[in-house]
Amino acid sequence: MSLKPNARKFDLLPEDTHHAICVAVYDVGTHMESYENNPPKPKQKLWITWELPEVRCKIQRDGQEVDMPRVYSQEYTNSRHVKASFMIDLVSWKAIAPNDSPRKLLGKNCLLGIVHVKKRDHNGNVIATYQNKSAILPLTNKYEVLQPENPLVLYEIESGENFPDGMPEFIREKARKSLEFQGKHQADDNQLPCDDKGDYDGSEPTPDDDGPADIPWE
DSSP states (O other), X not given: OOOOGGGOSSOOOOXXXXXXXXXXXXXXXXXXXXXXXXXXXXXXXXXXXXXXXXXXXXXXXXXXXXXXXXXXXXXXXXXXXXXXXXXXXXXXXXSSOTTSOGGGGTTOEEEEEEEEEEEEOTTSOEEEEEEEEEEEEOOOTTSOOOOOSSOOEEEOGGGTTOOOTTOOHHXXXXXXXXXXXXXXXXXXXXXXXXXXXXXXXXXXXXXXXXXXXXXXXX
């Protein structure tokens, strides 16, 4: 996903290792994607959102200005292949067992690394700067486990247009483009969901190098 710098509502998150809490897991359905030079195949996609309690912003909610944590969102393929981005992060995070349902990530604390990546033109001039996730790690002993300030909400692709309040429009559009919305794929009854409150940061997700081993939601 590309994002124009002037489309951002907030400044980039600081480059740092941040205390973060998972507040949203969105099941956006099945999408046809190709890996390297292989033919396209169905991939089950999800978005995960974390709130960063130590990075604050002012937003309007119910007609009032409130102080809330900033959030960061990342797209994954729900794959447990050893080279998949999701699997790598699950193993590093140690919040749940690698084969557990992603729904169990909700409310889990972690350390989330954020880096800034510069996009340059053919002359080497910087034309845009994006924020990317660099790593996810478990909390160290110096951190207290915190409760989220935002509600925890799940979205399942079977819910169709019944999107939860606060679900970013770009994630809704991703769901609408799924094979499930097009009636070309039967969703697994056990497929997972998610939620998100707060404002999307406009984060630029890193490429998801997943390989072939997709598994269903559990």
